[in-house]
Amino acid sequence: xxxxxxxxxxxxxxxxxxxxxxxxxxxxxxxxxxxxxxxxxxxxxxxxxxxxxxxxxxxxxxxxxxxxxxxxxxxxxxxxxxxxxxxxxxxxxxxxxxxxxxxxxxxxxxxxxxxxxxxxxxxxxxxxxxxxxxxxxxxxxxxxxxxxxxxxxxxxxxxxxxxxxxxxxxxxxxxxxxxxxxxxxxxxxxxxxxxxxxxxxxxxxxxxxxxxxxxxxxxxxxxxxxxxxxxxxxxxxxxxxxxxxxxxxxxxxxxxxxxxxxxxxxxxxxxxxxxxxxxxxxxxxxxxxxxxxxxxxxxxxxxxx
Amino acid sequence: xxxxxxxxxxxxxxxxxxxxxxxxxxxxxxxxxxxxxxxxxxxxxxxxxxxxxxxxxxxxxxxxxxxxxxxxxxxxxxxxxxxxxxxxxxxxxxxxxxxxxxxxxxxxxxxxxxxxxxxxxxxxxxxxxxxxxxxxxxxxxxxxxxxxxxxxxxxxxxxxxxxxxxxxxxxxxxxxxxxxxxxxxxxxxxxxxxxxxxxxxxxxxxxxxxxxxxxxxxxxxxxxxxxxxxxxxxxxxxxxxxxxxxxxxxxxxxxxxxxxxxxxxxxxxxxxxxxxxxxxxxxxxxxxxxxxxxxxxxxxxxxxxxxxxxxxxxxxxxxxxxxxxxxxxxxxxx
Numbered sequence: 001x002x003x004x005x006x007x008x009x010x011x012x013x014x015x016x017x018x019x020x021x022x023x024x025x026x027x028x029x030x031x032x033x034x035x036x037x038x039x040x041x042x043x044x045x046x047x048x049x050x051x052x053x054x055x056x057x058x059x060x061x062x063x064x065x066x067x068x069x070x071x072x073x074x075x076x077x078x079x080x081x082x083x084x085x086x087x088x089x090x091x092x093x094x095x096x097x098x099x100x101x102x103x104x105x106x107x108x109x110x111x112x113x114x115x116x117x118x119x120x121x122x123x124x125x126x127x128x129x130x131x132x133x134x135x136x137x138x139x140x141x142x143x144x145x146x147x148x149x150x151x152x153x154x155x156x157x158x159x160x161x162x163x164x165x166x167x168x169x170x171x172x173x174x175x176x177x178x179x180x181x182x183x184x185x186x187x188x189x190x191x192x193x194x195x196x197x198x199x200x201x202x203x204x205x206x207x208x209x210x211x212x213x214x215x216x217x218x219x220x221x222x223x224x225x226x227x228x229x230x231x232x233x234x235x236x237x238x239x240x241x242x243x244x245x246x247x248x249x250x251x252x253x254x255x256x257x258x259x260x261x262x263x264x265x266x267x268x269x270x271x272x273x274x275x276x277x278x279x280x281x282x283x284x285x286x287x288x289x290x291x292x293x294x295x296x297x298x299x300x301x302x303x304x305x
Numbered sequence: 306x307x308x309x310x311x312x313x314x315x316x317x318x319x320x321x322x323x324x325x326x327x328x329x330x331x332x333x334x335x336x337x338x339x340x341x342x343x344x345x346x347x348x349x350x351x352x353x354x355x356x357x358x359x360x361x362x363x364x365x366x367x368x369x370x371x372x373x374x375x376x377x378x379x380x381x382x383x384x385x386x387x388x389x390x391x392x393x394x395x396x397x398x399x400x401x402x403x404x405x406x407x408x409x410x411x412x413x414x415x416x417x418x419x420x421x422x423x424x425x426x427x428x429x430x431x432x433x434x435x436x437x438x439x440x441x442x443x444x445x446x447x448x449x450x451x452x453x454x455x456x457x458x459x460x461x462x463x464x465x466x467x468x469x470x471x472x473x474x475x476x477x478x479x480x481x482x483x484x485x486x487x488x489x490x491x492x493x494x495x496x497x498x499x500x501x502x503x504x505x506x507x508x509x510x511x512x513x514x515x516x517x518x519x520x521x522x523x524x525x526x527x528x529x530x531x532x533x534x535x536x537x538x539x540x541x542x543x544x545x546x547x548x549x550x551x552x553x554x555x556x557x558x559x560x561x562x563x564x565x566x567x568x569x570x571x572x573x574x575x576x577x578x579x580x581x582x583x584x585x586x587x588x589x590x591x592x593x594x595x596x597x598x599x600x601x602x603x604x605x606x607x608x609x610x611x612x613x614x615x616x617x618x619x620x621x622x623x624x625x626x627x628x629x630x631x632x633x634x635x636x637x638x639x
Contacts, residue, residue, distance in 0.1 A: 035420055037553075085620055091420055092366050096560055097619040099553045104612030111606050224431045224549065227424040235420060278439030285432035289413050292425065296416045 002136055007257045008250075009132075013142045015249020016149035020204040021222060022229040022241040023156060024197030030236030031173045031193050034083060035091050037098040039201050039226065040219025041105035042078075046071040046202025047209040047218065048109060051118040060123045067206045068199055075198020079191045087190070106216050117215035120206075145207050152203065153242060160238065169193060173236065225252070228284055232291045233300050240300025248284050255283040313630040317568045320575070324474060328467045340466055346578045347473045348534045353558040353570035354480045355527035360556065361564035362488050363520050364500030366423045369410070369430025370555050373403045373525045375547025377532025379437055382449045382542040386442075392455030392463075396533050403529025404522055406433070411521035415514060418503075427549050438544040448543025455537055463537055473534050477571070480527055485567045487523070496520050497565075561618060563627025572626045584610055 025039050049070045054063030078101070086097050122141055129137040160166040168189055171179045180186045205219070212218065229248050233240025260276035267275065291299060324347070331340040352374055359365040380399035389395065410429040414422055443449045454463040463469045487493050499506045499513040506513045536542045545551070554577075562573025584607035592600025622629060 029420065035423065082616060091423065092360075092556070092560070093619050093623070095366070095368065095423060095553070096556060097616045099550075099557070100612040100615030100619070102550075102612070103608045103615070107606050107609040107612065111609065220550065224428060228428050231421055231424050231428070278436045281435035281439065282432050285428055288425070288428060292413055292416060292421075296421070298421075 003257075005133070005136055006138060007254055009138055009142065009146075011250040011253035012246065013146050013149075013249075014253050015246035016146060016153070017204050017208060018222070018225055018229055018249055019242050019245035020149060020152065020200045021226040022233070022245050023153075023238055024200040025226050026230045026233070026236055026238060026241045027169075027200075028194060028197045029230070031169060032083075032087055032190055034086060035094040035098070036083070036197075037095060037223065038078070038101035038105065039197070040223030041102050042071060042075055042198045042201040042219070043205035043208075043222060044109065044214075044216070044219035045074055045105065046205030047120075047214045048113055048118065049202070050206035050209050051120040051214045052113075054120055060121075060126070064206050068203055071202025071205075072195045072199040075202075076191050076195035078198070079194035083194060084187070084190070102220070109216050115216065117213040119213055120209040122210045141210065148203075148207065152200070156238065165189075165192075225284070228288050231298055232288055234298030237298070237300040240298060244299065248287070251287055252284050255280045259283065311631075312633045313627060316630055317572075320572065321478070321568070328470055332467070337466070340470060342578070342582065344466070344470050344473055344538055345535075346574050347470070347477050348531050348538055349555070349558065349578065350571045350574035351473070351477045351480050351534070352528045352531040353555055353562070353574050354477070354484055355524045355531065356555050357559045357562075357564065357566075357570045358484050358487065358527070359521055359524045360559055361566070361569070362484075362493065362500065363496045363517060365415070365517065365521065366419075367414075367426040367521075367524075368423045368549065368552050368556070369426035369428075369433075370524075370528055371547045371549070371551035372406065372410075372430035372433040373528035374532035374535060374551070375433060375437060375542070375544070376403045376406055377529035377534075378536035378542040378546055379443070379449075379532075380529075381455060381533045381536040382451050383443050385451045385453060385455075386449060390453050390456045392457045395455050396530070399529050399533040400526050403532070404526040407522045407525025408518070411518050411525070415517050415521065427552065430547060430552055431549055434544050434547045434549070437547065444543070446544060448541055448545070451536060451540045451542065454540070455533070469537070473538075476530065476534065480530075481567055481571065483527075487520075488567075492516065492519075557615060561625050563625030566625075566627040569625060569627040576626060580611070580614075581607075 021039065021043060024042075025036060028034050028036050028039075046067055049067035050064050052063075053066040053070070054060050057063050057066065082097065082101060086094050126141045126144060128140050130140045130143060132138045132143070158166075160169060168179065168184055172184075172186065172189060172193075176186065179189075201219075204222075208218075208222075225248065229241055229244045232248070233242075233244030259280040260272065263272040263276050263279065266272075324343070327343055328340055331337065331343075352370065355373075356367065356370045359367055377399040380402045381395045384390075384395045384398060410426065414425045414429065417425055437443070438446050454469075457463070461468065461472070463472065488497065495506065495511050495513065495516045499511070499517060503513055532546075535546065558573035558577050559570050560573070561576055562571065563569030585604040588607055588610065589600050589604040592603055596603075618625075624631065
């Protein structure tokens with residue numbers, strides 16, 4: 001039971017983390033109609049920045065804040081230099097162009113930080129466990145991740161639904177030309193939105209950094225998960241991204257934790273131990289297939305794209 | 306392909322003939338590396354030709370095409386691991402397995418359009434990647450060494466480098482011919498029609514879903530054959546060959562060469578792989594006068610040039626190599 005609660009919290013934390021990535025992806029797609037494969041690279045860069053700045057400043061929090069700002073700047077620079085030229089083109093162009101960016105960023109990271117991974121040390125006040133229920137301990141850092149991501153999700157909601165910028169973002173998503181015609185600086189708005197998406201990815205990366213090793217290609221695996229989430233949730237829908245992200249977080253984490261045991265009940269021990277790893281990593285793709293059969297446009301599709 | 310003596314056609318024919326003569330040159334110059342490199346180019350070109358059928362002609366933006374290379378390759382590798390070396394068993398199994406996989410994921414993915422299709426094909430290919438990574442019996446993450454190439458009847462011996470080259474070349478030319486015949490048939494017209502306007506095609510009574518699915522399966526099967534060849538070429542298969550970045554690599558070949566052209570993907574494959582070989586040297590050569598020895602070390606990081614180069618191709622040379630050659634012809638006429 002303790003293990004189950006712990007795994008549920010892990011699932012929730014992972015799901016929220018995935019939401020940060022998927023939200024940026026879906027935001028950029030919903031508003032600029034841009035497929036951004038390089039989103040995973042921004043996640044990676046956020047992690048590298050955090051690892052570097054934390055060493056420089058000697059403080060984890062300060063390093064994280066600096067890394068967030070730096071990723072935002074990198075994202076905006078990428079938008080101004082490259083992405084801007086891809087708007088309004090074919091999706092295949094987006095895929096190819098941003099694929100080129102992945103190659104570039106992976107190699108750039110190799111040049112600057114070297115091919116070995118880095119690790120980010122947690123400060124001692126985060127590197128402890130907290131008693132959340134009588135008899136159940138849970139990592140303080142993971143709880144902090146849950147708190148931060150929930151705060152960010154709330155902030156996003158208020159930003160998009162309750163502020164003037166959010167209004168422009170929503171307007172831009174439904175009719176770009178009209179918003180431009182009404183005198184809104186669409187270019188600046190796009191740069192901001194892209195930078196925000198980058199910052200969200202960077203935040204996910206830097207929060208994941210102490211848990212995993214910071215390494216080249218770390219963004220590519222998780223990018224696929226983010227894609228699966230946007231597809232399940234419906235492209236362009238932030239609410240869909242949130243629901244799908246938590247769903248995927250649970251299926252993936254609980255699947256990996258308990259599916260092998262479940263299989264062992266049904267199959268012989270040998271067969272189960274060979275099939276389990278493959279099958280548990282397949283689970284989310286099966287989930288996606290089921291969703292697509294039922295609703296090809298995703299669960300929370302905005303219905304226009 | 307338009308007939309007549311256009312620059313585009315002449316260059317294409319020159320390339321096709323040059324590839325036939327290449328082993329002679331390699332033998333004469335004693336350059337074994339050239340033969341091996343071009344065998345690889347030809348195999349990947351075949352995969353690109355099959356992708357072009359659905360991507361270029363069919364407008365189906367599959368980002369999971371590397372999965373078929375992996376499935377074809379693993380079919381050969383797994384059978385060899387179990388002691389079955391006969392190509393008459395291995396290759397049909399490779400083809401059948403890829404066809405089945407294409408049928409299943411095609412049937413699901415083709416229900417969607419646009420970006421959804423890109424992401425779904427990518428996710429399914431990634432699923433295949435995780436499956437083969439989990440096959441502990443067949444090497445898991447480490448991959449699987451193939452100790453014996455596929456066995457055929459007496460005079461044909463795939464471990465002979467020149468013979469293997471010609472087998473690959475013949476299959477590539479066969480694929481190009483097949484695709485060319487397909488797209489110029491009634492079937493191909495329906496596929497191309499549905500690329501430009503699917504709704505209209507359905508309105509005039511074509512069940513486009515079935516046509517597209519058939520096309521998807523044909524492309525997957527063809528790519529599976531390329532996978533079987535690749536496994537024989539490298540004597541090794543690993544999950545890495547079906548990682549999603551490899552699918553991106555195939556798309557680059559198609560776009561670089563020129564989408565929806567018969568020999569474009571071949572040009573794309575030749576250009577991309579030669580560029581990969583040449584870029585490190587180019588960086589070293591061009592950089593040395595300016596920055597000295599650092600250029601030698603910098604040449605290791607050639608991908609940093611490759612990425613932006615790709616972006617430039619996307620932005621400014623959308624028609625690929627075939628498009629550029631076509632423009633040459635247009636200028637000549639005016």
